[in-house]
Amino acid sequence: MDKIDLYEVYRLLFKKFGSQGWWPTTAPGEAKPKHRGKRPDTEKEKLEIVIGAILTQNTSWKNVERAIENLNRNKLMDIDALNLVDIKHLAQVIKPAGYYNQKAERIKNFIRFLLEEFDGSFSKLFSMNLTDLRNKLLSLKGIGKETADSIILYAALKPIFVVDAYTKRIAERIGLGKKDYDELQKIFMESLPEDQKLFAEYHALLVRLGKEYCKKNNPRCEDCPLKNLCSYAKANLS
DNA sequence: TACCAGGTCCTCG
DNA sequence: CGAGGACATGGT
Incomplete structure (x- = not known):
């Protein structure tokens, strides 16, 4: 079982989706929050x-x-x-x-x-x-x-890695196994430089992937940016 | 029609 | 501890 390079995962996601502009907030004079990419x-x-x-x-x-x-x-x-x-x-x-x-x-x-x-x-x-x-x-x-x-x-803009349902599902599918919150957070943080902006972008990208490709039902493995390193996609596409 | 969505708390064994 | 239920709306 080959090891997953979580920095490489990040690069692939960023190459595919670009900056996500998290967290969405409401601009002055508006009512609806938007991804503005603003601190x-x-x-x-x-x-x-x-x-x-x-x-x-x-x-x-x-x-x-x-x-x-x-x-x-x-x-x-x-x-x-x-x-x-x-x-x-x-x-x-x-x-x-x-x-x-x-x-x-x-x-x-x-x-x-x-x-x-x-x-x-x-x-x-x-x-x-x-x-x-x-x-x-x-x-x-x-x-x-x-x-x-x-x-x-x-x-607060401090460096900690956020784990959510998407993170857990994606991590399990690419081959990290079924892990709980603390274990996953540890794995991500030990695999990456401690960088608030990186953690912020990475989590946002995982949400994007989870919504559009790594869906619970009917995942779109065919054109998933992670298909070449994902054990689930490999099994699913073979 | 069921199931899903950027969880957390409480209870019970 | 870990599993299981409660909490509730809107989209597919």
């Missing part, structure tokens, strides 16, 4: 990434977009507004994202935490070192590993 400078952009990371838990980004659009139009993409809004109303606004009661609770939890412990400031929260920040986020109800790591990578 989140403002508190509002960082907030939007956190909210998006919670909303997208086991949910398609399309539905999350609608929920974010609703939040923007209702002027709720704001720390103080979210702190004050009635949780039932918040739940209705984010309804398209599904699990809206749980997610409203999780958003409220996070906002309360940020206000009480960090004066509502992402700059203060993100000034923690990566390990402490991660443990802090993981201690919050509704923030698990993937959500925490997405926040750290895409909002």
